[in-house]
Amino acid sequence: MTDRRHPLRGLTPDEMKHAAAVLKKTLQQNAGGSTDNIRFQHITLDEPPKALLLPYLDAESAGVEPLKRPWVPRCARITWSHVHERQDCETVVSLDTEAEVTHIDHQAPQHNGLDRDEVIAATIAILTDPAVVAEIKKFQLPENVAVQCDTWPFGTDLSSKEDDPKLIQTILYARAPHNHLESNQYSFPIPISPVYDPFLKRVIRIDTVATGGKEDGLKHNTVAPEVALKHLVENEYHSDLQKGNLRKDIKPLLIVQPEGVSFTVEDETKISWQKWTFRVGFNWREGMTIHDVRYDGRKLFYRLSMSEMTVPYGDPRSPHHRRQAFDLGDAGAGITANNLSLGCDCLGTIQYFDGCLSDSAGEPYKAPNVICLHEQDNGIGWKHTNPRTDVAAITRARILVVQSIITVGNYEYIFAWHFTQSGAIEFETHATGILATSLIDKGKTSFWGNVVSPGILAANHQHLFCLRIDPMIDGLENTVIQEDTVAIPYSRQENPNGNAWKVVKTPVESSGFADAAPEKNRVFKVVNEKKINAISGSPVGFKVVAQATQLLIADQCSTVRRRARFAEHHLWVTKYRDGELYAGGHKTNQSHDETGGVFDAASRSENVRNTDVVVWQTYGMTHNPRVEDYPVMPVEILTVALKPVDFFEKNPALDVPPSTQSINKSVLVGQADQS
Template sequence: MHHPLDILLADEINTARDVILIQYPGKVIGFREIYLHEPPKAELKEFLALEHSGRLSPTSPRPARLARCLFDVFGSKNVPEIHEALVDVVLRKTVKDEKVGSKQHANLILPELDTLVEVCQASPMFRKVLSEINLPEGFEVVIEPWPYGSPDDTDDNRRYFQGLCFARDTRLRNPDSNFYAFPLPFIPVMDALKREIVRIDRPATGGKGDSLTGQTHRPDIISHCNSSEYVPELLTEGTRKDLKPLNILQPEGPSFRVTNQSLVEWQKWRFRVAFNPREGATIHDVWYDGRSVLFRLGMSEMTVPYADARPPYHRKQAFDFGDGGAGKCANNLGLGCDCLGVIKYFNGYLAERDGTAKKAPNVICLHEQDNGIGWKHTNWRTGRAVVTRSRELVVQFVITLANYEYIFAYKFDQAGGITVETRATGIVSVINIDPGKSSDYGNVVSSGALAQNHQHIFCVRIDPAIDGHENTVLIEESHPVKLNRVTNPQGNFYEVRKTPVERSSFFDANPSLNRVVRMVNTHKINPISGSPIGYKFTPLATQLLLADPDSTQARRAQFAQHHVWVTKYRDGELYAGGRYTLQSRKEVDGVSDAVKRGDPVKDDDVVVWSVFGITHNPRVEDWPVMPVEVFQLMIRPADFFCKNPAIDVPSNKNLTSELVSSDCCKQSHL
């Protein structure tokens, strides 16, 4: 018997496939996704209450185990119908089957990207544009498939994909040589259903002062580009030799336990790890020391709009969770590469186009790490120092989206804190720029390669369960107070104001008021402070979406325009940018629509969405692979406990640490 939050395993996915296939006899079915449909919260709450009370038995009521199936039904018409069905994999029957509206596009699957490459290669139109340029001997064209972004007003609503083009130096005889260093100014656009190239966009390659559309490039289009390798065997100067090994050893094994597929227990924390094709790793039913903290935590969406004003670059806007899916793009992690120490890997399961389950090995890693001093105090009277290390438990996954990588981590610490970390790395998106020019739209990071200015805006969805499901969001601010005889005679006082959020709404970060979001349970009062127990976070004050509100980039990414959204929980409302972002013209059923309902959220089942990101005006140092840019959203207990929960962490000396030997540090002559 699976736990209701356990992901679907291979046999369950295959069952769902079979049920769907039986239902459509004679039809060609192309599956897009099959994964666990999380139970309605009402049912899950009931189950979890039984589980946590120890009263769960084999006869306890259990939520139905449902597979969410997204699939194309090919019929006589040119355009397949896209269906979203729920299949009960225990009862082997469909409980729901709905057509997806024809205005919306199902999120992409990787075979569609392969199709673009094939179609381009076979396209006479594509061959023709290539014939206009002179590629040096040994260079071959590489097509990098991208979502189409938002269609222009003049476009119909067909399913398109676009390709960014590059050239690869085959003379290196290395399939991993960096073709991004040789960008070509062609963007073939494919009609995915007709499987044909309908148009080849020819973006400008000019610089400051040049027109937005003028073709200025020379036929020897990449003769001014230079190779920019990152795989070690192609580095002309090799790798550095003076880095000595640093090993993390856990001779007694890890401090965590993983049981029953998904249940993680570590240092008073207890939670479940799941995985789905859209969000990647998700965290569920988070408890600390026998008390509930969160119902669910996940990366909800991100958008990456590019700021190059020249058409068609406005269509470079990825929704990396909604368009493709973080789970589908998750890396298979490697021991000793993506984390150190003693590692537990979790596998995911995806569906092939024919619906067959496909194991996605090692898509999540779980490990402990040291994060420096956790707390310390020295009594100066006695000289006695008590110092503890901060140990963290990290649930990590890494996704690759064409050129770019993101590393996501949920970090749990011993002081009751949860940190959601994102790291951006990979290869910045570059386009061809004429020799010797510079641009208002980005930075030249390699000769002939312009890295365009862009933003990455993330949304983390926090479904709190602060000692129960009826929670309230308080906005806490620290306000200056004018010096006055009555309340502030010396001018040093400042006022801390806490305001409950009454109805679903949005807020922005406000560092000048030290705005803090507290998620509290007003029914549970901290016996020490007399305040309601809670968790808090400070919204990260990063720049929001810059695109003009009237642009399609902005219309389809409403979520990226405020730092904090507060909504009332609804089953299935997981996606800040809406369920279907691919080729959207605007955000539909995203968090901004949820807020518009104006639901009462005080003392209710509330969901909090935290938006942050980076305006990324690339540096030359971001090339050819950028060093990680790190963001951390810190969710911390605030009067949830009756003392520092890490006060009982042992302060033992680590006995394997060593002094440097003298030979690394001898005197030499000046």
């Protein structure tokens, strides 16, 4: 059965069930019959080793029919818990042989992330816990107010012990006192934080939350609970709750593709468009992934993925200091992926991709429309007007967009890969959604954030992302080159007019890191030193173009920083190893240190010249909130681009047909629409 499915296609529901059965059987054999102790978290495809997969992909690219391509093993990776031991494990099983392939045992203090069923169960248990109910009562909320509970991974805490149990911290909110289900809870934070043990299934303590301002420093305030929330007001984002105040002067704008789309999708996940071919993948942790990217048959990227992100908050007061989410490792970009809908998340002619995930019983379920695919007009591609003839040569830039949107509690991220006609790939990260809020006493302001609504403190925070780029520029033997543009001092010999500069190229020889240096126009290129561009005489390559954004601010000795070493530098270069996919380490939840992440990989000091390298690009935003970011935040966008540099022998978009009115059918204002 499995030998006919493409090795990059996710597990089928049957394969998931098969994998769960194999694990149960293995454990039954070990534990003498009982499987009571097993709680499933995730069952997903364990991608094959590159040494086996790449020959398969090369055969596919060469047109070899599926059954004649090299054999590739089919394995499933299962994340699961020993419930009684309160321990988290991970096991890879072979679907071919039904044997255990690898097993990772519990590694204190790290835990697996929180799964969906765990979060739902926690929420119910916390909101019905008598001690929690009693505490909430003290705030004298109006009768018809619903209290809601946001679960958070239990982040940094210097008081943690190595044998810490798995914990969930929570933030409680009230909904505005009416019955609309979409009323914005984040304007009504209740300053208590129950801490819950998901294995014991009970609240182990209730922390009180600091609500003071500049005046109070780090001290907890002493406002009486019956007045603590009185200054809060509704601040709604949902259109139903705008009291009819919606704009009425925005006319429809439609994207129409009368002849359909320019892309094709084969075998469910293989996409071809404008000389590009690639596979799209999906898993619970990374969400959308991109594989086997080729242009006109030439190899470019083996795998592209959002590897990890961390969101540390800058409020030092307890328990605010514990807010540091790893939204992939702790939550999962697949689990939190939105069900995208037509006409909302993108316009035009859209193709959706479903995912398949599994629940705590190991049962598969469909995650519908988790990825969308469509084309966009992206403005002018290139233009030149010949001043002698006034003839304009102009093309539109069409792009292909592969997009996924995740909701991690209050916050949204839009991830979108843009494939262009000029040989570049861009990865866009859009941040939107609702700020994490906490209560601040009436009339106070804070060093640690901004008051964005009466009584609502939006804490300063960072979003630090790490994009994993696994290149194969005309083959696997690649080198990363740091290229700086450096002034040459005035000299009669070399720079007699003082106008010249030099381009200094430094190949990265050993695995490690480098930082952005926009003052030197620093560029990082991945090149194939054995393939020389016939025009320029330079090695063919792609450059990684990212904004030089602020790195992790937290103190050198802080747990925040120790957990997220990947966010200490902009660019990391490591030697490829199978399975080394996560910048922040394999397990991030309750980690005290980044373990098995990019820092460890770089620390191996391996040769990375003319070999199979991986590039990790860290970028982010320091978000000291504006009032305008509330109650829902306009998108902020960051882009990382992969652009050919002397890879082609001329502008690859030269053959895009000219932009003409006969095709594009634009109209003048006041003219009748021609559509």
